[in-house]
Amino acid sequence: MPESLVNEGSLMRDALLRNLAEMNQFEIVTLHDDRLQPPVLAAHSLAVAPGQFNHVFTEALASVELVWLIAPETNGVLLELSELCYASHDKGALFLGCGFDSTLIGTSKTLCFEALQEAKIHTLPVYAGEDLVAGKHEQLNTENISVWVAKPEDGAGCEGIELFDSIDDLTHWIKQDERYLTYLAQPYQAGVAASFCMLCRNGKAWLLSCNEQHITRESNHFSLSGITINGMSAYWQRFETIARKIAKMLPDALGYVGVDVIVDTAHGDKIYVIEINPRLTTSYVGLEQAIDYNPAKLIMDCVLNDKFSMPNLARKQVVIPL
Template identity: 85%
Template sequence: MRDALLRNLAEMHQYEIVTLHDARLQPPALANRSIEVTSGQFNREFTEALATVDLVWLIAPETNGVLLKLSELCYASHDKGALFLGCGFDATLIGTSKTLCFEALQEAKIYTLPVYAGEDLVAGKHTELSSENISTWVAKPEDGAGCDGIELFDSMRDLTDWIKQDDRYLNYLAQPYQAGVAASFSMLCRNGKAWLLSCNKQHIVRDGNQFQLSGITINGMVAYWQRFETIARKIAKMLPDALGYVGVDVIVDTEHDHKIYVIEINPRLTTSYVGLEQALDYNPAKLILDCVLNDKFVMPNLAKKEVVISL
């Protein structure tokens, strides 16, 4: 994602690009300047860098609150002149918390999967869930990103035993497993409006009790464009401070009227961004910047090419 973004920004010949990089790694070749960061010094270096730039673009995961914490630093820097090219606090918080995301989607009348807190399972409230005839369960970190940390269980007892270990219940939740086609869509948001960029098929494979994302076909779900676009507009209305690029993970239940469940909202760049330039026949960084910076943004005509990303 970082390299794809840097390449797109460099192609615009409009900005001096400043990045940060781990001291153990080589600086990215496409940056005009890269600040070396040693262990334990990231927040200091990042905060100092914010004072020297006009625009700031984050690539960070929701895990352990990283995206939210860095976003808050960016909000604080706005008074000093650095404009944050990302979502507002509410959209970022809801995208970071699976529980808050579930509650917001439910209130907006968008199909999603129920969430059960780990504390409730440990407290013995799982007995009522056992009677729902759900055979397979998924445990997820409250603020996880992608497939990281997700575990699959074939019984409520196995799930409960696992979530009790090592105090996992403090940061894990449970959801019923939903069969179907794993998919996602990429969109632009501004002032409660949404513009769909691509409809993607995710190639997720089961590895024991875990899942792995092996690749993505950008526009592999283009047949669902109109339905995904409707959901995108509902999400943008639900999150009026969502700004710029947002990725949404869904499951399409092809066995039951192709019902679409929204699983996660990612208020940041996602892996799908890597294939967008080829799929759209357009520089996606330019598109996102135009959306964020232009009060009268108009979506240009874009291609809907199918592009495969292997991971």
């Protein structure tokens, strides 16, 4: 299990459990990998052996009223579990998450790029690994891009991201072990790594926080060392405009959505949308302290209430070390 994903996933889960416990309305059941300790805040936690998760999860869905996922896009996990939740809806388990289209687009970096382009939202071009192997790298050699990034098509966080100083180095790497089947390439964009958290419902968006991501580079890898919630509040209005465009682009986005961006401070603060995460993100961990409101209650109200309206929220800065 990737250490960074285990750490961030556990932090998100425990923050969500604290918020749900504060509401004092639910009996909480969780599932945990049997290589990890069960969470202390759940009334029941089912230990799951590797390879058995979907089976145990499907059985658990039959006995609950509401289901909330914390899962990465990696290897299609988020999409697969979301589909199990959609299928269980007729049996009474209501999924507190995004619809199929939003989840699919958020899971696929290629589909996300295409959707953002069509919605006229600034993003970075995407080149399929297969195209590079087929000879497109020679054409890209002429585009004067000095640094390239390789990413898994359905990766999460900084996992699996590699940096290269030339398109030739990237192409050589992506040819090995048939990586071109699951990886894509993008030009590296310098700037401030940032994100925002928002609520979505029926094509509408409400901004929750504007965050700075503290990403460190070690050799040709990246790692997330922390997040400052509302560290990018100066960009609130611009992030809110982007949030509303994304909500219109993804009408079945529901509840919490996190969006990763890069702010190019060297060229007029141009904002590039990098990823859309149709799920809880690590920023959730500091959200209650930042907005002075229980975010689980807020998200559930957004999902369950046809007449949802956003209360007045604080915009405090909160640092989450990772």
